[in-house]
Amino acid sequence: METASKLKETAKPKIGLYSMGLRAYWSQFEGLRERLLRYGEFIRDKVAALGAEVCYYGLVDCPEAGQRCGDFFRERGVSLILVHSATYATSAGILPVHQRCGARTVLLNLQPAARINYEKSTTGEWLAHCGACPIPEAANAFRRAGIPFHVVNGLLGMDKTPDSAMADENTAARPEAARAWKEIGEWVRAAAVLSGLQNARFGFLGNYYSGMLDMYSDFTLLQARTGIHLEILEMCDLSRALKQVCAEEIRRKRGEIAEFFRFGDAGADPRNHPPSEEELDWSAAGAAAQERLVQEYGLDALSYYYHGEPGGEYERLQSGFIVGHSLLTAKGIPCAGEADVKTCLAMKICDILGVGGSFCELVVTDYLSGTILMGHDGPFHIAIAEGKPILRGLGVYHGKQGSGVSVEAKVRTGPVTNLSVTQSGDGRLKFLITEAESVPGEIMTIGNTQTPVRFKKDPDAYMDEWFAHAPTHHFAMSVGHNAGVLEKAALLLGVDYAVLDR
Numbered sequence: 001m002e003t004a005s006k007l008k009e010t011a012k013p014k015i016g017l018y019s020m021g022l023r024a025y026w027s028q029f030e031g032l033r034e035r036l037l038r039y040g041e042f043i044r045d046k047v048a049a050l051g052a053e054v055c056y057y058g059l060v061d062c063p064e065a066g067q068r069c070g071d072f073f074r075e076r077g078v079s080l081i082l083v084h085s086a087t088y089a090t091s092a093g094i095l096p097v098h099q100r101c102g103a104r105t106v107l108l109n110l111q112p113a114a115r116i117n118y119e120k121s122t123t124g125e126w127l128a129h130c131g132a133c134p135i136p137e138a139a140n141a142f143r144r145a146g147i148p149f150h151v152v153n154g155l156l157g158m159d160k161t162p163d164s165a166m167a168d169e170n171t172a173a174r175p176e177a178a179r180a181w182k183e184i185g186e187w188v189r190a191a192a193v194l195s196g197l198q199n200a201r202f203g204f205l206g207n208y209y210s211g212m213l214d215m216y217s218d219f220t221l222l223q224a225r226t227g228i229h230l231e232i233l234e235m236c237d238l239s240r241a242l243k244q245v246c247a248e249e250i251r252r253k254r255g256e257i258a259e260f261f262r263f264g265d266a267g268a269d270p271r272n273h274p275p276s277e278e279e280l281d282w283s284a285a286g287a288a289a290q291e292r293l294v295q296e297y298g299l300d301a302l303s304y305y306y307h308g309e310p311g312g313e314y315e316r317l318q319s320g321f322i323v324g325h326s327l328l329t330a331k332g333i334p335c336a337g338e339a340d341v342k343t344c345l346a347m348k349i350c351d352i353l354g355v356g357g358s359f360c361e362l363v364v365t366d367y368l369s370g371t372i373l374m375g376h377d378g379p380f381h382i383a384i385a386e387g388k389p390i391l392r393g394l395g396v397y398h399g400k401q402g403s404g405v406s407v408e409a410k411v412r413t414g415p416v417t418n419l420s421v422t423q424s425g426d427g428r429l430k431f432l433i434t435e436a437e438s439v440p441g442e443i444m445t446i447g448n449t450q451t452p453v454r455f456k457k458d459p460d461a462y463m464d465e466w467f468a469h470a471p472t473h474h475f476a477m478s479v480g481h482n483a484g485v486l487e488k489a490a491l492l493l494g495v496d497y498a499v500l501d502r
Contacts, residue, residue: 070100154180
C-alpha cells in the first residue's frame, strides 16, 4: 500500500574513513600510495551510496598523520570510524586516531583480488594485497588501549581491474564481497540509528497506566544512553492545539483517513459498531491536533496515555488517539500507547532503519498452527500493513476509560524482527531481538492489531526463553530479518542485548 511522507527527515550518519599504510613504502614502491588511495576512494563512494556522509581523511601512515586524522574526525562528530586496512601499517601510526576520537571502530580487511598473480607479482604488488597482515597488530594495540573494535573480512568488490594491477580485481560478484558489504551496510545503518537518536526529541504525553511497573522508565538513563531528549507534555498542550484546528484541517485529515484505512462493520464483539461520521470527524480533529503538537515541539516520537475524569474533556480527547497516532507513526513519528517510552524507543530505531516498528504485545497462542498472535489495540504502523487497515468503532477500550475508533490490521507476511527494550535489575537498558516470520492466518475481528507469528522454536520453547530475559510486555515489530543491524546498533549505543531463538 502507499506510504505517507515523513514529517521530519533523519540526519545522515557521519562516517569517518581512512586508509592505513606505512610511509616508508611510498619512496620504495612507485604508484603504491596512489593505488591504495584509489581503493580508499572506492570504499568512500560505496559507503556514501549507502546513505552516509563520509568524512574521508585519506592515508594515515605515521603517528603525526594519526593525530591529525583523529582531530579531523572528532571535529566533524563522526558516529563510526571505518579503517581501511590497505597495506601493512604500524599500530603506533593508527592508534592516535582512536585515542583522539572515541567513535566505535571497524577494521576493513578487504582484499582487492581473490587470488594474487603468483607468477608475476612483485613486492609492491603483494603490498597492495596484504591488508590482513596488520590486523592482528592493530587489534592487539586496540585491546590493550581499551578501544573496542570489530573486523570485517572479505573482498573489496570492485567491478573492474585497475590498469596497474597484475591480478583480476573484478570481484563485485563474488560472495566474499557481497558478505563483507552486507556487514558494512549494517554498520552504516546502525550508525544512522546512533545519529538519529542523538538528535531526537521524544514527547511524553500524560502519564503511565497505573500499575504497569515494567513501563516506568528512568528518563535520565534514556537520555544518557541514547542521546534522546524527553519533553514532558500535558493534555492541556494537546487541548490548546485542538482549539487551533480549523475545518480545512479536519477535511484534509478525513481525506488521509479515507486514503489509508477502510471502514469495517461491528465485527465479532456486539458492543462494537461501524465508525460513525461523528467519530471519524472527531478522530480527524484529534489527528490534526496531534500533528500540530508534534510540529510545535519538534517531536520525533511520542509515548502517551491519559486516564481522565469519566466524561471529561480530556477523556473525550484521548478517545480519538489511535487513528491520529497511527497516521503519525506512518509519517515517521512513532507513537506508543500506555506511555511506554522504552517501546517508543524501539519503534523509533526500527523507523530510522526504514523497517516499520509497530506497537505489539502477546495476544494469544495458536497451538494448532504453532504461532503466537501479536498486536495491540493501537496504534499501528500503516506502512508495513498487509492490505489496508480496518477502522472499527469500539464500545469500550478494554482496561481503559472511554470508547472510540480503533485500528484492526496485521503486519504483512514474510520475515519480521521483534525488538524489545527493557531495563534490567541493575538499571541498564537491554535490547531483546528475535527474528521470526509473519504468516497467513485468521485474526479476531475486534478492532485490534494482530499478526500471526511463527518462530524457529515451538511457541512454549520460545516463550520460555523470552520470559527468562524479563522483557517489558510491549515490543516493536519490524519487517525483514534485522538482527544483524540491531546488534550493531546496541554495540554503538553501549546497550546490553540478546538475540533470541537463534
